[in-house]
Each structure stands twice: as C-alpha cells, then as structure tokens.
Amino acid sequence: MLAYALRRLAILIPTLLVIVTLSFIVIRLAPGGPFDEERSLPPEIKANLEMVYGLDQPLAVQYGRYLRGLAHGDFGPSIKFRDLSVSELIARGLPVSVMLGLSAVLAALLAGVPLGIGAALRRDGVLDRSVRGLAVLGMALPGFVTGPLLALVFGLYLQWLPVAGFSGEARELVLPVLTLALPIAAYVTRLTRASLLDVLHSPYIRTARAKGIGEWRVIVTHALRPALTPVVSYLGPAVAFAFTGSLVVETVFALPGTGRYLVQGAINRDYGLVMGMIVVYGAVTLLANLATDLLYGWLDPRVRYE
C-alpha cells in the first residue's frame, strides 16, 4: 500500500510536467499577446516591456526559466496585476476557493448520504420519489443558473442572506456553498441509493437478517460500508468538479477566489497567471484522485494495489 502510494506520487510529477509543457506550448502559440489591449503603445516601449518579462527570449529559454522558477515554488510575475506576483495572487485567492470547494463537498456528503439511505430504505415511498425528482433537477441544472436564482430568492426576495461579496463572514458563503453543493449532493444521493439497494439484496444481508439482528444494526454495521464505496470513489471527481464549479460561483457571488484569475488571465493573455492557475488546479485534481484511490482501498479490503 505504501509502495503503491509512493509510486502514484512519483507518477504525479511527470503528469503535471506534461500538463505544464502542453499548456505552455498551446498558450504561447495562441495569437495575440499581453500588451495588445494598449493599442497606443509605441513599438519601443512594447519591446522594452517584453524584455522586462523575458518575452523577447526564444520560447525554449522562457520555458526553461519557467520550469526553474516552478521548482523553487515561484510562479513568476503577473503581467496584468503589475504589483503582485502570481504566487501572491494565488496565496490570496486559494484559501477562499479551497474553503468553498471543501465546504461544498462536505455539505453534499452530509445531505446526500442520509437522503440516499432514506430513499433506499423506503423504496418508491414519498421521500424516495421526491429525492429522485430533486436529484434529476440538481444534476441537470448548472451553477450559473441555480446560483443567480438562489440569490434572487434568498437574497433579494426573502432578504435572508447577502446576495454577493465577501468580507469574511460565514453567512456570505452559504449561498455559494449551496450552489456548488447542489449537483454533488444530487449525485451522491443517487449513488448511495442505488448501491445501498444493491447491497441490501445480497445474500450476506439476508443471512444477517435471518440471524435475527435488528434492522438498524444490519444497515449500519453490515450494509453501509460496502454501499458507500462508490460514493468514496466519486469524491475525487467531486473535488475536481467543486474546483471547476468555483469558477462560476466566484463570478456569480463576487468572491475573491482564484477561479476568476483563470478566466481573466485567458482573456488578457496573462501568461504567468494562466500557467499558475493550471499548475495549481492540475495538482489539486491529481491529488484528489490519488487520495480517493487510497481511501477506496482502505474502505474495501478486497481492492489490491499492485
């Protein structure tokens, strides 16, 4: 298990390197540069600016310099946010994005697992049918639709919660987290329901019941653990989804996270910023997938790592 974890960690770095290299090449091949917006810029000044950022060097040299910086944890300068380095921008925004993403996944689990269990235990009951209907809605609706709608209802009409902005208060995060958690919760509910139904039909559960164990103990001690393995294997994709989704949620609710940097960076051709975001998001996604795989083996002893 430890050897497997280490090997996976070792593959992670080359994978990240491939991602960095590919995106570096693609972004630089794109037409247009970071100084295009300022049309009145005289060519001498533009050349000077490019020299300051090393953009006049051959691409291979720039790539080498970028990699060397990365190895030292330096993401280089941002071209649009002139006073800040990319590392500083990430350090400012990432805590908000991470908090948002993790709270959403946590909230989705806390809501989805019990709802799924309840739906499976009373199959075709009122709860089951309403949960299934909500799950379809939750999975079909994107965050940029549910977010503004939630803000409209709870923020503007009912005035329970703030509509947008972030000053550090927890209640300002309620609607963003809810928006982000909704599709994840819907999926978790459906997974839990389906796999618990599956497990409850297996022979060893019938044996447990035949031995006269109370229904609650059958479910909690015997059925739940194997039933939750698909949910756990969904956690990696869920974290990745929450991070992607935070892009939208941060835009909708005007939160100071990192999601908007990716979009702004792409629009402004802010090479350093886009690359920095790709590295950070890529690393988070890969780590989330790795953590999921390891957790999976811990939960289901039949899984063997070769």
Next chain:
Amino acid sequence: MSKSWVAALALALIALAALVGPFFSPYTYDHLDWSHVASAPALQDSHWLGTDRLGRDLFVRTLLGVRISLLVGLLATAVSLVIGVAFGSIAGYLGGRTDEVMMRAVDVLYSLPYIFIVIILTTLFDRGNLYVLFIGIGAVGWLTMARIVRGQTLSLKHREFIEAARALGLGTGAMLWRHIVPNLIGPVVVYATLTIPQMILYESFLSFLGLGVQEPLASLGNLISEGSREMESASWMLLVPAGFLVALLLCLNFIGDGLRDALDPRDR
C-alpha cells in the same frame, strides 16, 4: 417511457419556437429600442418577454440563444462522436501496446477538469468565432465516448464474423469501417444523446464566463450572465433565458435516459 415522450414533444416545441419564433417578432436580435429600455414582459409593443438594458427584445434574443445552443449541441456532439468512435475503435481493435498508450492518454486528459482544456482552446483562436467554439467543445467531450467504444470493440473483436473477415484478408481500415463501427451504433447513439445536453452546458458555461459567444450575438450563457447582473431591477432578464436553458436541459436528459432504457436494458 411516457416521461421521455413528453420531453420529446416539449423539445420539439422549443426547437420549433427557436426556428420560426423570431420571424413573428417585429424586432431583430440587435435592434435597440430606446423607448423600451429594460421593460418588463408585456403583450403591448410586441416585447413579449421584455427587453434588456439596451432595449433589445428578449424574446428574439433568447430564441436566438436557443438556436445557438441546439446548434452547439448537435455540432459539438458530432465532433466528439467522430473523434471518440475513431479513437476508441482503433485502440480497442489494435490492442496491445497501442491500446495501452492511447488509453493512458485518455486517462491523463480525464484527470483534468475539462474547463482547462476548453479555456486554453478558446485562447488559441479569436474569441467569438462560433465554429472554433463548436469544434473546441466537441474536441474535449470525446473521452467518455472513446472509453465506451473501446469496451464495445473489445467484446466484438473475437466474435466469429470478425475472425471470418480477417481470414478473408480484410485490412484493418476496412475491418473497422465495415464490421466494427456499424456494430457499435446502439451504445454510441445512446451516449451521443446524453452528450448533447453536456455540450449545451459547456457552451453556455463558456459564454457565461465571457469566453464563448460574444455580444451582440446572444447565447443562453451570456444572457444569463447579463441577467444575473441586472436581476435586482429586472428579474425577467435572468428568469427568461434561465427558464429556457432549464427546460432544454431537462428535456434532453429525459430523452437520453428514455433512450438508454429502451436500447440498453442492462444498464437500468
């Protein structure tokens, strides 16, 4: 089954409205009506679904957005279908090391959130070039299709008729085209239907972020983005496009699920 029929009917109605609806309105999508700026939906003055901040008619703009969404759904799905089927069937049929390398590449791409790749692709070309957008979105959405096709190909590969065709000396290309691909149609059609709403979602997502369809052209994504900024004073600007997008996505999902149940009973 009845649910998917209702959904199919609703989708047909929406599509019909998107195709012919704009012709009934006296306005075009970029006509600025300064005497009706941000006016609420009303039957008089022919602004049936209201107007936006610049006095543009929301009925026409939303239906234009639905047109673009449907077009993206179909074209991007077609692109992902072609790439996915070609990639998956070649990997599955050739097997061995080729298969290993090709599917490992799919795994790596899979482990990235799709939005990275799409954002990088949109930076590659001029923003607002619709065809690039369609192809870019489709070029990202083929991964699952490739996996499904590969799995099916693997199970087809050792069937007698394939052996027979190989014994007759058929080349790899002809084999794939004449014997493998035609036998993949069932699962491919099911998955393609489920891909359409995803593609529509990607496009409106990009347009929402300002990376997709550009003003003055309307897409459901940029209409919703505009509406969410104006919702305090003009909630219809959000509710109208959001309602259409929700209806569209729900219909397509129900149809896809119904089709899957009908064509692929094992996966229920």
